[in-house]
Amino acid sequence: MVLSDDDFRLIAEIQQGLPISSRPYAEVGERLGMSESEVISRIEALQNSGIIKRLGIVVRHHELGYTANAMVVWDVPDEQVDQVGERLGSQPCVTLCYQRPRRLPEWRYNLFCMIHGRERSKVLEHIDNIIVAHNLQHIPHKVLFSGTRYKQRGAKYQ
Amino acid sequence: MDATDRAIINRLQLSFPICERPFRQVAAELGIEESDLIARLESMLARKQLSRFGPMYHAERLGGGLSLCAIRVPEADFERVNTVVNGFPEVAHNYARDHEFSMWFVLATETPDRVDEVLREIEQATGYQVYNMPKQREFFVGLRFDL
Numbered sequence: 001m002v003l004s005d006d007d008f009r010l011i012a013e014i015q016q017g018l019p020i021s022s023r024p025y026a027e028v029g030e031r032l033g034m035s036e037s038e039v040i041s042r043i044e045a046l047q048n049s050g051i052i053k054r055l056g057i058v059v060r061h062h063e064l065g066y067t068a069n070a071m072v073v074w075d076v077p078d079e080q081v082d083q084v085g086e087r088l089g090s091q092p093c094v095t096l097c098y099q100r101p102r103r104l105p106e107w108r109y110n111l112f113c114m115i116h117g118r119e120r121s122k123v124l125e126h127i128d129n130i131i132v133a134h135n136l137q138h139i140p141h142k143v144l145f146s147g148t149r150y151k152q153r154g155a156k157y158q
Numbered sequence: 159m160d161a162t163d164r165a166i167i168n169r170l171q172l173s174f175p176i177c178e179r180p181f182r183q184v185a186a187e188l189g190i191e192e193s194d195l196i197a198r199l200e201s202m203l204a205r206k207q208l209s210r211f212g213p214m215y216h217a218e219r220l221g222g223g224l225s226l227c228a229i230r231v232p233e234a235d236f237e238r239v240n241t242v243v244n245g246f247p248e249v250a251h252n253y254a255r256d257h258e259f260s261m262w263f264v265l266a267t268e269t270p271d272r273v274d275e276v277l278r279e280i281e282q283a284t285g286y287q288v289y290n291m292p293k294q295r296e297f298f299v300g301l302r303f304d305l
Contacts, residue, residue: 089297147254
């Protein structure tokens, strides 16, 4: 999709959030001098092309009591990454699942997923269950719990 | 937070309709009034249980650069390095983790080339090697937090 200036104006206008009112797209349109239907069709196109991954909410997991936040990293044989990645992504509480490059020799892990829970013990239990359910016993993994969160902001676009 | 709030969170983590009256549509699905949905959403944002309501952009497709980076920082030097790293405006998140690779942060830059440049600047400013681990493939994830 080739983005027009109007698309970029729209992207910048709603990046901090959509209005919470009964006709949010009309409100955005008023600010930009666009009709409601134009805003709707542009946002649809942005979502269909994958530039908007999704619309909706992002929860503050910490504030909702999900204080145990584990990055689980796996050393998966390259030819099994797709299969294992898809299985991990389908698990509840797995919020992200990415393949990333190994950095040998110091870093051998190539599949990363985030798992959140209310307590560390529950998260570890959950990981054990996932391993058994999907026969991942042969895949080396490490669980990196987060300590302090030092910074959290969304990316900004001009 | 009651059962209705939890239902709203579960529903809106998945998607938000793109139509003239999106809140009315979601409210109907949940069996509540549109005004109730709007009030509850505002209240959860005000209480900071939600960090955002809106679009999640695909940074790379917008022309930006995005990467996860890690540094092996000894505990004794963590505070100094942390201050330096967080001083870079391109650093979007930064978490301490319990591993030899102890500092994990996301770089979000306006162009893809800037990732490498900022990474070098961080290496120079901190004196540590920065391990760059950009996403190669993203796997689908379903419901994020099932409350």
